[in-house]
Structures are given as structure tokens and as C-alpha cells.
Amino acid sequence: MDFTQKTTTEELIAFFTEVSTQDNCPSCGHEDFTVCSSSDLGAWTYAQEVLHSNIVTLEYKVYCEKCGYIRSHSAMVVDRWVKLRRESQASAGGAREVKGDNGL
Numbered sequence: 001m002d003f004t005q006k007t008t009t010e011e012l013i014a015f016f017t018e019v020s021t022q023d024n025c026p027s028c029g030h031e032d033f034t035v036c037s038s039s040d041l042g043a044w045t046y047a048q049e050v051l052h053s054n055i056v057t058l059e060y061k062v063y064c065e066k067c068g069y070i071r072s073h074s075a076m077v078v079d080r081w082v083k084l085r086r087e088s089q090a091s092a093g094g095a096r097e098v099k100g101d102n103g104l
């Protein structure tokens, strides 16, 4: 996995907005979640250690602003989605540049 370009707060929010269909907290029904992130670190990556092994899984988290319910999402899945999104936006940006160069 490529960690050279971390998932940003905006990209993590975009992931939840575009991929997740569950809008309300399953614990209390509240609508607003906060992503665990900061401007200097981007989306915070949590390492979950599997006891008695050398296995570590990476996760992103969001929490309900009303009751504190925490959701975890696999960083592998989110980062893969972010990578494809970046590639899609890069190719779309290139197409717009070509169009502009032609004066259209």
C-alpha cells in the first residue's frame, strides 16, 4: 500500500458522503458524525493489533457527535477508493486542460 500521500480529511469525508448509505447513528439516530483527523496529519490512521500475532490492521474512525458511537472503516478499502478518485480527478483535469488549450 502506498502511504506517501495520506488520505486527507476532505477525502475521508468524501468517502463517507459518496460510499456510505447509512446517514444516521445506529445507536441514537443522530445525523452528524465527526471524522477523526487534523490538518497536520490528515485522516488519523489507527493501528489495531491482533493479540498473540504480528498482525496489525489499519482503520479510520468517525464518531457520533451526540452519543459518541464510534465507527471504524478499513484503511485499505478507504485508501483504495481515494487512490481511484485521485486518478479519476487527474485524468478529468487533464481533459479539461486539453479543451482549454484548443480554445473551446
Ligand SMILES: [Zn+2]
Binding pocket: 025, 026, 027, 028, 029, 030, 064, 065, 066, 067, 068, 069
Ligand atoms: Zn449517536
